[in-house]
Structure formats: C-alpha cells, structure tokens
Amino acid sequence: MGRGFEKINELGIIPKRSTSGSAGYDFYLPENITINPNEIKVVDTYIKAYMENDEFLAIFIRSSMGIKKGLRVVNSVGIIDSDYYNNPENGGHIKIALKNESSETINLEAGERIAQGIFLKYLTVDNDAATNIRQGGIGSTDKK
Numbered sequence: 001m002g003r004g005f006e007k008i009n010e011l012g013i014i015p016k017r018s019t020s021g022s023a024g025y026d027f028y029l030p031e032n033i034t035i036n037p038n039e040i041k042v043v044d045t046y047i048k049a050y051m052e053n054d055e056f057l058a059i060f061i062r063s064s065m066g067i068k069k070g071l072r073v074v075n076s077v078g079i080i081d082s083d084y085y086n087n088p089e090n091g092g093h094i095k096i097a098l099k100n101e102s103s104e105t106i107n108l109e110a111g112e113r114i115a116q117g118i119f120l121k122y123l124t125v126d127n128d129a130a131t132n133i134r135q136g137g138i139g140s141t142d143k144k
Contacts, residue, residue, distance in 0.1 A: 037105065060077055
C-alpha cells in the first residue's frame with residue numbers, strides 16, 4: 001500500500017516537503033480564514049492520507065505559524081491513524097484544529113502552509129487485543 005495523500009475535492013492541495021531534508025509534508029490552507037484571539041477553528045484541508053497499518057501521520061504546527069502568529073494545534077499533535085483513511089463518517093478528511101493564542105486577529109490566505117505532517121511507525125505489545133474497527137471520523141475511537 002505505501003503511504004501518500006489524496007485530494008477529496010478540487011480545493012485540496014497535496015502536501016509536499018519543502019526540501020529534500022524536510023521530515024514534514026506541508027499542509028496548505030485551501031481557503032482564506034480568520035481566527036480571532038483565543039478562538040479555536042477547525043480547518044478543512046480536503047486531504048486524506050493512506051499509510052501502512054503500523055504507521056500514523058502526526059500533525060504539527062509549522063514553526064512560522066507558532067512563533068510569528070501565535071497559532072497552535074489544539075491537541076498539541078494531531079494523530080491520524082491508518083484506519084482513519086476512507087472511514088464511513090467523513091472518508092478520511094483531515095481537519096486541523098487551530099487555536100489563536102495571540103491577542104491579535106489572524107488572517108490567513110489560501111495557499112499558506114499551516115501545518116506539517118510526519119509519517120511515523122509505531123509498535124504494539126505482544127498481547128495486544130484491539131479488534132474494534134473504526135466506524136467514524138474525528139474522535140470516533142471511543143464511541144460505542
């Protein structure tokens with residue numbers, strides 16, 4: 001299967017690395033947005049990611065967004081599990097929750113790089129008993 005990205009619609013911009021030494025794939029803002037001070041905004045990317053079963057995609061804020069604009073990913077690091085791809089609820093659409101920690105209103109334009117995703121391997125324990133199958137999108141692994 002490998003790993004990669006797919007656009008959900010024409011607004012999606014496929015993430016890419018800026019240099020051959022970059023660990024992260026830059027996620028681009030598909031539409032203009034405004035984030036007020038202390039506001040949390042869930043940003044559509046119109047991108048989904050596929051990967052091997054023992055991998056996940058970690059989503060981090062780009063340092064320029066954090067340092068220069070005071071933005072952060074709400075949960076510090078977004079985790080996109082391998083079974084999030086093509087889930088029945090939202091098809092695997094990656095959304096990034098941003099919080100404006102500054103006292104200024106932040107205006108971002110379509111095409112700006114807002115976050116970066118890094119594919120990582122993970123390990124499981126010998127007696128792992130996880131058998132549930134994902135049925136939904138964001139926050140669905142604890143739903144019954």
